[in-house]
Amino acid sequence: MTERSQETLRVGVIGLGIMGRPMARNLARAGFAVTGFSRSRASIDAVADAGVSPGASLGTTIAGADVVVTMLPDTPDVVAVVRGEDGLLARAHPGVIWIDTSTIAPSMAGELAAEATRRGIRTLDAPVSGGESGAVAGTLTIMVGGDRATFEAAGPVLRAVGKTITYVGSSGHGQVTKLCNQVVAAGTLLAVGEGLVLAERAGLDTDAVLRALGAGAAASWMLENLGPRMLARDYRAGFFVDLQLKDLRLVAEEARRLALPLPGAALCEQLFRAVAAAGGGRLGTQALITALRRLAATGESIDPSPTRR
Amino acid sequence: MTERSQETLRVGVIGLGIMGRPMARNLARAGFAVTGFSRSRASIDAVADAGVSPGASLGTTIAGADVVVTMLPDTPDVVAVVRGEDGLLARAHPGVIWIDTSTIAPSMAGELAAEATRRGIRTLDAPVSGGESGAVAGTLTIMVGGDRATFEAAGPVLRAVGKTITYVGSSGHGQVTKLCNQVVAAGTLLAVGEGLVLAERAGLDTDAVLRALGAGAAASWMLENLGPRMLARDYRAGFFVDLQLKDLRLVAEEARRLALPLPGAALCEQLFRAVAAAGGGRLGTQALITALRRLAATGESIDPSPTRR
Secondary structure (H helix, E strand, C coil): CCCCCHHHCEEEEECCCCCHHHHHHHHHHCCCEEEEECCCHHHHHHHHCCCCEECCCHHHHHHCCCEEEECCCCHHHHHHHHHCCCCHHHHCCCCCEEEECCCCCHHHHHHHHHHHHHCCCEEEECCEECHHHHHHHCCEEEEEEECHHHHHHCHHHHHHHEEEEEEEECCCHHHHHHHHHHHHHHHHHHHHHHHHHHHHHCCCCHHHHHHHHCCCCCCEHHHHHCHHHHHHCCCCCCCEHHHHHHHHHHHHHHHHHCCCCCHHHHHHHHHHHHHHHCCCCCCEHHHHHHHHHHHCCCCCCCCCCCCCC | CCCCCHHHCEEEEECCCCCHHHHHHHHHHCCCEEEEECCCHHHHHHHHCCCCEECCCHHHHHHCCCEEEECCCCHHHHHHHHHCCCCHHHHCCCCCEEEECCCCCHHHHHHHHHHHHHCCCEEEECCEECHHHHHHHCCEEEEEEECHHHHHHCHHHHHHHEEEEEEEECCCHHHHHHHHHHHHHHHHHHHHHHHHHHHHHCCCCHHHHHHHHCCCCCCEHHHHHCHHHHHHCCCCCCCEHHHHHHHHHHHHHHHHHCCCCCHHHHHHHHHHHHHHHCCCCCCEHHHHHHHHHHHCCCCCCCCCCCCCC
């Protein structure tokens, strides 16, 4: 990697969903020679017009890259791309940097990093926060674990997709930091949702309530950005309920591994599950308030007759 | 009140605790003729040097005021000052404005306002947020319910103690808005605490975690201001656990009255109660994390022998 200038550094992006696609575009815009690959041919074609070369296969995309960036939905997807026949361990050149920007189980992130290191691959776990809008704007928050030297070497690539880039420690620590982020983000969203259902139920001027709360100790990114959408019942997705649920499952698994009770995070998971159970998995996380409204029986009335089924 | 200029407007402040004392000082600094009264003679003496006249009694303080400001700990204290023999209903002149900046039960706030109105007293419920530091700096957030004309008339007094002053609706609505504020503030604090105990337990660089989380969707006033104190185990009070518990009790009562389930707020109340049970009632609310650490058994070890008592 050090032999090539930034202009000709070849970056292979694996995973071209709502996050991977704009990241690939921003990397191309920053001057890297970007090849994109996805299981979906349509996704590959969709980035081609932004200066991203279509990858012919997973293996060739990896084999032709100095830096491999993965952005995949869940742990098994990353495992498949790393350990698969045509995957990273089989096809990457020694010295390649693999940056996993997916959010996956920290323990598996550590395992995969160890396997890759044995093949001479340098690894970073670098999950992101900021959602689709952050990916499009190139302003993602990136939490990076791995060797500090690898972190320094990957700087130009990370800066092409993110704004606040924090080195948090060794392999896997980026993933745990992301889980901490999700615990705080989900819990803050629940707090906002409960405050607003109380305001709705009490018949308050909810816009005035938002203004008053935003000025003091109750202020948060969630209150400012998703509070108004909750009140307007605008559930268009910045971040899917299904992905929030996946992250809270990873939190629960990690907390279990650490023997750590997290009652608030557990409550968040239950309520997001209620949103998904009602068909809201592809709504934005602000749809959490629909579960609170249903709890408050403003969603569905119950036939009080005990004999009705 | 309209016959006097702002310079000579007489303001009686009832309640000179950690909030009322700096508020009285700021009112005097703004040019009002301020008289302060408290059940504690020491508290009255403590504000005298700041241009606040000592009130001889509750009744004379009220009788000599154009505007009465109450800042008292809980609902019964306000009830006593309003309905007591020497209190507001008995001693206030018609046309006086009574501004209750205490946080009390919204239903009682409505009752007292109705009683005062029948005596020709104009009322505002105007609970504040911002804690001691906000009171000292005169930058409190004030959520005001009552007649809009009374709100306009009281503007100069409110602006002498607060910065963000929001009219939220009729009598009692200021109190409910404050409860919404407390639901969001306490829930956000729980979210921050859980994220940080996860970071501690996983052995992360907690300062790096704070930096990373503060840049994105997990950001909040609580994370920024109380997160570092949680990590530093600095529990000096900006806002007492005991007062947070009182506010969460008011939330629980109001939610019960509205038949509204608020599981997150209920969880917060339980955990703050655990802090108080352990002797932390006079610590700052950031001590919530001590209950989470105890849950995680990093506080006390259990003798596993079932026969030991």
